[in-house]
Amino acid sequence: MRRTDRLFDLIQVLRDGRLHKAQDLAERMEVSVRTIYRDMDSLVASGIPVEGERGVGYLLRAPVFLPPMSFTQIELEALHLGAALVRQTSDPELQQAAARVLGKVDAAMPEPEAAPDSGVSVYASPEIEAGFAHMPVIRSAIRGREVLALKYRRLDGVGSTRHVWPLQLEYWGRVWTMCAWCELREGFRVFRVDRIEATLPTGRFYEDMPGRTLRDYLAQYD
Structure with missing residues (x-):
């Protein structure tokens, strides 16, 4: 986490007005206690009304108003639908990121409401589910x-072992592909992730080498 x-998440935690020990905050944020002290x-240096001290705990003495966000109903539906799609993956990093995004949106709304009912359900196709296991490794690479x-293994059943330079993941509605050198x-070459x-x-x-970059790959289709 950046x-x-x-820091944004810490503000959200402290907004409940209760005293929070540094050790508890460190475990929640998955960082060291020393990092919490620095945060x-x-x-405090940025003007946030945090009070407390090391070894005792921290709390907010005054409410903190984050920059307002204004979303239409359809924009909220788009956010929640996108998060629902991400939550279908087996990638914990993306799942947690989607939950944090919605938490930040809901916390910053002037009048927080329940998640909008878009009337849409999300079900991953077998091809999508088959590729989920490889997505964290590919994204990291x-x-x-x-x-x-x-x-x-190609669609005709022929198998091979390759060493590739992964450049981009692409979603085509039913399958994910990875372009790579x-x-x-x-x-x-383009590989179907499933x-x-x-x-x-x-x-x-x-x-980056001339002729082997993502820009070079995309230029083929200009």
Whole structure:
């Protein structure tokens, strides 16, 4: 979690007006007690009315009003529908992020209301569910520019093992695909995530190279 997000979450916790021990806050935020001490110092320095001291606890002595957000009913429905889609994944990081987003939206609304009833239910297709297990590894590799070892099986049943530079995940309504630079084929390839049988980080990392970047891949379709 980014520090700015953690500071926002700390404010949300402290808004109940009760005394919170640093140890309890540290466990909730999954950081060290020392980090909580530094965060509290930052909140005080920024003008947030936090009172307390190390070894005792912290609380808010005055209400904190966050910047107002104004959403239409259809915008709220879009947010909740998007969160419902994310919660269908088996990626804990994304699931928790979706819950935090809705929590921030509801907390900042002038008159918090129950989640809007959009009249829509979300059910993942078998193809989507088959790829969920690989999504955390792929997303991490894209962020960290790490080469992945893939065990892949095409629709015709032919299997192969590849080392790829993952560049982007793409959603096509029924299936997810991953575009990547394939070291075996020395070119761009697109892999259906539900056809991936195994993903393994290699510990090797790649740098941007002319002709192998996401921009180069997308330029083929301009």
